[in-house]
Amino acid sequence: MNHQKTVNHPDGRIVRTTSAYDCGGRCPLRLHVKGNQILRVEGDDAPEPNQLRTCLRCRAYKQYVHHPDRFLYPQKRVGKRGEGKFERISWDEAYDTFIRQLDRIKATYGNSAILLATGGGYLASLHQGGLAASRLLNQYGGYVTHYGNISSEGAVWASLTQYGSVMVGHSREDMMNSKLIILWGWDPARMISGTNTMYHLIRAKENGAKIIAIDPRYHDTAATLAHQWIPVYPGTDTAVMAAMAHVMITENLHDQQFLNTYTVGFDAFADYVLGRQDGVEKTPAWAAQISGVDADTIQTLAREYATTKPAALMDCQGPARSAMGEQYNRCASTLCAMTGNVGRPGGSAGGGLMGIPVGHMFRQSAIPPGKNPFEADGPNVKGTLDIRMRVKKRIHINTLWDAILEGTKGGYPSEIKMMWSMCNNYVNQIGNSNKADKALKELEFIAVSELFPTATARYADIIFPVTSAAERNDFTRPWPSGPYFTVINQAIEPLGECKSDLQIASELAERLGIEGFNPHSEEEWLKILFDNNPEYTTHIDDYEAFRQKGIHRIDLPEPIVAFRDQIKDPQNNPFPTPSGKIEIFSRRAADLDNPACPAIPKYLPTAEDRFDPLAEKYPLQLLTPHPRNRVHSELYLVPWLREVEEHRVWINSKDANARGISDGDPVQVFNGRGTVALPAFVTERIIPGVVAIFEGSWYDPDENGVDRGACANTLTRDAYSGGGACVMNTSLVEIKKVQGSA
């Protein structure tokens, strides 16, 4: 094994690096490069058990980097807005146009008319588009932007409410200590929630752990590993959990000593579960009517979970991307506490985030963006659970289109006239793509920094072509787990005239006369980012060796267990909540006086759940899970990955038969927001009454408004829950067979 950053040999060189996709991994890659071309991709060459297995998506990395549709030169729009017709221009023309429009909009409407839309399209320390652009616009006088992330806002709110922390996970090897693992709305085989999660799950199963999957779909992880699949209707998980709590309380299976020692507010939750609050006992029979899970199954599951020690209830973020999403994560955490599994090896804390406090993406260093003058007179939102405060000066991410269309009349912070978008494909990836089409056609100017002609880029007036991670140097971190740090080592020179986001922002700053915007070279920045991050300096002695190897793996003396110290020694290690304990009842939530954020976790009916009268017209619940062959909407154009799986809508045979639909038939899925066209996948792997379209396929409406790209978000709602979760998985639809092609 040769750990040099770049190894030369007669057929080219091998560069140790990683990608920067918004996946769960940032896995080590070895790129075989000749000239300025990536020829081949190999994965990690570390021996067992440390090898981080490359998934199919990075195996196709060369087809992503060298895709013929990449923007290699600046472009200007030549067709109608949204048509996606562009013509090559020079960087001078692109910059001049951008600055002319920026100055005009600032002079006419003020800085608050400038929307900076940034996302997690690529995640690293230095070249993370949004950071450079916000640093620039902060020095330009400010801008308006959005709040919240599409994936995990419900889980973040739940974990902060219950534990006061988002580091609620165990390192994955701890699953070897579990006797029972419940995958509740979690399919790590597809969404790579930590690179080696499947490896450790398989080892845990071989070690004798029982695995139960609870999900509306018999998903890939369930099909591969689960001993039992319990199908459940979307949005009803919390009802099942409340009924499990009912069984535990009435059969005295809960760990009262644990609850007395480490929690506050269990009595209030028990009152709710036993119906002392509202007269409705949350019995298994009650939950069965709501969830479709029969009462006996709920009862057996509750007994099994309460009596098998240790047991890991692994809730995630898919069910939390719904209209009462945070209740699911809070209720999961409550069950973890009721069974005494919090802080124990082989157990779990719930909370849906699974993050560990070492090597976590949230603790990555970054170039400092500075303060946004537009937000200077806003409320202090540090630590608040009140989403209403957070959207005073910002826009919730899932109402971006409404904010453009409604402005201050709709209660939004400003009147938006232009958008600079980067590192995202929001037309595709937030709710209600048809509303995005309408909103973006209203704007006076749109600039998009992009690699590909995405659904969002099609609306641009100016395109800034951006380098891929293969064309730059950087540091990266995995999403939730690891623990490891990775390095992006530049493999090839920038293709065409592509530039990094930092270079674009720096050159714009120079033209805008902003002095001292970027005082450092890329290498200087990287060393500063390294030196300023205590995690790097604690764990890594040799900076150059880290760069050379492309990865630093952290040796753990024992698996990381969330809240181990709080459980071992509660006197000296209080939970970081106001009470110092796990807050099953949250005073902070109670003080919000918001029925959508109750003080204890509750099952709450919502608009577009299966009991909404709208279900008479649109009787099917839509799920929009992670695709296997894309990272959200990234990699959509990569030919090898398109071969992996046809984009189809999953529908149960019962629902298909009722509509005369056979497997492979062209169908249209529709509701009041839009219509998508795609083939049907008729399967028993999804519960009747529910259909699934994997997120990330690119929005592509035809002249009749039918989305031929079948973007799942053409059908989803643009709203958010009380805790700030995007509500994509609370959307009702109907489906019909069509003649000819879909």
Ligand code: SF4
């Ligand atoms: S998990 Fe992410 S970084 Fe790892 S191989 Fe897959 S796409 Fe690449």
